[in-house]
Amino acid sequence: MPDFWLTSGFHLLERNADGWLVLTDDFLRAYFQRPEIRPVAESCAAEIAVHEELLENPRVPVPGSFLAEIADPDARENYQVVLKFRDHLLAHESIEAAYLALFEHNLSAVPPLFIDQLAHVILRNVLDRCEDPMRARSAELFFRAQRLSLRDGAVMLADEDTVEMHAETGGFGSLGQLLQQNNTPTRTIELDVLTPDNAAIYWDRADRFDTVLDFSFARPGLDAFCRVLEAWTRHLLGIDVRIQPVERISDEHWVWHVGLDIEANAILNDLYNGTEVDEARLARLVSLFRLEFTEAGEMQPAVQGRPVYLGMAITQDNTLRIKPQNILFNLPLAEQS
Numbered sequence: 422m423p424d425f426w427l428t429s430g431f432h433l434l435e436r437n438a439d440g441w442l443v444l445t446d447d448f449l450r451a452y453f454q455r456p457e458i459r460p461v462a463e464s465c466a467a468e469i470a471v472h473e474e475l476l477e478n479p480r481v482p483v484p485g486s487f488l489a490e491i492a493d494p495d496a497r498e499n500y501q502v503v504l505k506f507r508d509h510l511l512a513h514e515s516i517e518a519a520y521l522a523l524f525e526h527n528l529s530a531v532p533p534l535f536i537d538q539l540a541h542v543i544l545r546n547v548l549d550r551c552e553d554p555m556r557a558r559s560a561e562l563f564f565r566a567q568r569l570s571l572r573d574g575a576v577m578l579a580d581e582d583t584v585e586m587h588a589e590t591g592g593f594g595s596l597g598q599l600l601q602q603n604n605t606p607t608r609t610i611e612l613d614v615l616t617p618d619n620a621a622i623y624w625d626r627a628d629r630f631d632t633v634l635d636f637s638f639a640r641p642g643l644d645a646f647c648r649v650l651e652a653w654t655r656h657l658l659g660i661d662v663r664i665q666p667v668e669r670i671s672d673e674h675w676v677w678h679v680g681l682d683i684e685a686n687a688i689l690n691d692l693y694n695g696t697e698v699d700e701a702r703l704a705r706l707v708s709l710f711r712l713e714f715t716e717a718g719e720m721q722p723a724v725q726g727r728p729v730y731l732g733m734a735i736t737q738d739n740t741l742r743i744k745p746q747n748i749l750f751n752l753p754l755a756e757q758s
Contacts, residue, residue: 425557425627429538431545434516440656441515442546449479449507457499465492471500480511506535517543517657524746537564540745547656548649554623555645558615558634562646563653563745565630569707569735575637576707579612580630581740587612617641636708638666647710650731650748657749661715670709670730677729679712679751681743684734707741708733712752721753729753 433448452458453475460469467490474481483504491497509531513519520539523531541564548557561567566581614633615623623632634642647664654662670678670692678693680686688706691698710731717725729752735741 423552423554423624425624426541426545428628429542429545431542431549434542434546436546437515439515440546441517442542443515444510444519446479449510450476452503452507453479455503458496458503463493464496465490467491468493468496479507502530502532506531516546521657521749524750540564543656544649544653547652553645553648554620555615555617555634555641556649557627558623558632559642559646560649561630561634562741562743563649567634567741569636569739569741575635575640577614578634578636578642578741583612583629583631615642638668638708643708650710653745654748654752658752658754660719660754662712663715664710664712664731667709667711667730672728672730674727675730676724676727677753679729679731679747681731681733681745681747682741683744684736685732686747688734689730689732705734705736706732707735719755721755724753 430448430451431442433451434445435443437443453472458472460472464472467487471483471487471491475483483500488497488500488504491500509523510516510519513522516539520536520543523536523539528536544560544563548560551557561580562578567578568581568584570577570579612631612633613619613622614635616635626632636642636646643666647666650664651662654660675693678689680689684705688698688702690696712729712731714720720726731748733741733743
């Protein structure tokens, strides 16, 4: 079976009987090896001591008085953030439970990067033994922002960070930056668009996030995204849903919708409420989906049997940033008895 997304840390975790991920010391150590935390030449003795202690025992309590001895205020703040996040992980029986619990509390203290990282490793678990590279590539939308472009009428999604890196360096990293500083032209590097014929190239490049997904209607990329959404919902909520792309919402009895990002949520709210949406803003609604529950009894009684519409939209700078938690917390689920 193809292995992929080593950067997720999946290989550092274990599974419980329910198939959810169990925290390990090695997974925690990876956070303490992040560049924001790892000591540098200028680090004081107190910072080095705290870091060494955490590498030795990643679960050890660190009193505030210990952190107060760290001379660098930025380093001190970084430790406070990481340790608060670590304590949140330790307070839950699984990574999935910790992820879900994040959205029941104030997220202002949790770096968005950490939330994305949890989604990344949970999706690696969801897609374990997956042989479809299209599904793996489409799952990147859950934890990495995408830049949209149109090519011969097709909707193309490329990783935003990768696009910016290529724009700044021509794809040659620090060498490209040096060449640009000296006004030396660099060749343009085209990112590969995944197709059914070449999709296998994804596995060797999965951690580079440098392939382009054709997200046009009726193309394999959009279908793959639907299958990942279904699997994500099944894994975290324990319910089965069927999701299909639609070109428009033509439903006189439209009763429920979920925006998979901030932009789409606002547009769908306005459409639902009969508020006029101008053509330019409506054009930012990239994709629409129809979700149906396999078991109608899992829905709120007032909407049982009715579809739920989902939407995705880009920002004014053509960026797509979905919030995968939206589908988990905004579906019309029946009250649990």
